[in-house]
Amino acid sequence: MNKREFLKSLTIGTLAMPFSSLADEHSNAYILHAAQLLAPRLQKGETIGLIAPAGVLDMEESITIAREIFQVLGFRVKEGNHIRSRYGHLAGTDQERIADIHQMFSDREVKAIVCIRGGAGTSRLLDRLDYNMIAKNPKILLGYSDITALIMALYTKTGLVTFHGAVGISTWTNKVAKSFEAQFVDNILPIFANPVDKGDHIVQYKERITTWRPGQAEGILLGGNMTVLTGLCGSPYLPDFKDSILFLEEVDENIERVDRMFCQLRLSGILSVIKGFVFGKCTGCGPSGGYGSLTLEQVFRDYIEPLDIPAYSGAMIGHIADQFILPVGVRVRIDADKGTLEVLQPTLTS
Template structure:
């Protein structure tokens, strides 16, 4: 996974797209007056907007397959104008990717916005997003990994509940498709739990959960990719984590860097505010070179166990096939002994 950096300034290149300008900083929601902003439930025949606000789309097939997925759900498709653009490892210049976000939220025909992939670059857009436009036109936003930056900023600035889940290039299993239908068509409060099939084995070996601290907790579900969250520390785009249920996932990182990012969350005061914790998958994470490494288990024990809050790891969250679709900003209850997360409210308008 590419690492994200914040730019203090962005060079503006003369193009046919208007130059970037900072969003009005007086538009934001504080914890005291924050209200949740809900998008409408989806229906077959609705139009879905496809955008690439982060990493470049390498092949046309990625777009074709994304279209096929959502056409099979019964949606009409509208592509962002710049999804085939490229600027380094980004899916176009900042101005182009920003223009696609704004155009999809402004388009009254578009009912939901799906990110084709994550990658890198979404954090660069945060100072320039028109949050008033988003607040006036709440829509489903679906994505994960680098899209964590947008999900966090939208909730902080507008209260919009967005969805951490499969992008267009993800593996869309029947399980993921069913979860999509239950969430977006039926608007059903769900329980998120790992599969428990043992197969031909005497005990369950795959997709096990590990209880870090027993108990139950209720709070606002906030989180996403560990790199993105740690990179947003100290910025105006992270919501208040007081009494939150924090969930995290990561991919392709050595454990030394994972430890450093957990340390940053600790030093920023985030870990000391939360009521519960869920870690998903650290896909393709391994030890650093040199004199050895901590294990992921040791990192979680060092930073999470001392908090004394209900916590578990191994949830189906992250760079995996059958990942949960999580409504970020919703009220949930976790059971750290069972390894379950229960949605306590509807997160779309019927």
């Protein structure tokens, strides 16, 4: 048995012990994971699986481009059986999308799973996933936006560290591609910071961060898309946020709804127990109509500043090019003055 196989078996064995009495392999009876679960790192030439757990793919070219991206990076690609399916606005029925998730996790040839797009509908699948099988086959999972539901559920139910970042139809710049290789192939612990590029100006205008409360904080990194995450409040698919670093992003929402979601996070008790806060981009967010609107800055002052914890916004997280690929479920340190997020522990087995 090589080192990778030994670490995998050791981690899985530790995870399985508290649930050895479960009679049904598909049981969703447990809520909290037993231990952090890491997937093996990638090697060039291995196979990446493409799945569509959420919205439908309207163009064949989207699949072609996604496949070409990973082939250029030096990997083989296996497509889910149902990524061309359609059921209304969804990429197939719930049963079809679940089948592709289960297929990719159980397929020994597949070493990493990339969601080809977000959209909507992932939350519909959570109560029917085989978490025990997934825990026995830990793999890299990459996605964002609606995939937040799957990221949160897998960490909550199995402890699996997954990754919030570019999907198959994202714009894969050289920077994103290098980040993918550094994290998944070289297994480097990253420090995430916005680019510093003043261009022809004497101060930086683009990609600035705003510090809402200064200082540093450490905790387990948890979060994702704000709409999807708040939609899971009250369900058994959100983890305990105590002493965590919460990160959020949003797209195409008016500020009234953003305010409502922050209120839900406060009323549910999540904001009161976190150690630090990072907000990415609110792409396409604007005021609601009528008699006026709060600004996003006012929302941060109302909900984030009173927490008196290190907090900043403007990080390269969300529906943008060159977005960070964040490991969800590992210990990180943020510096709200500098706008940095440093990963402190391994995200994959070597």
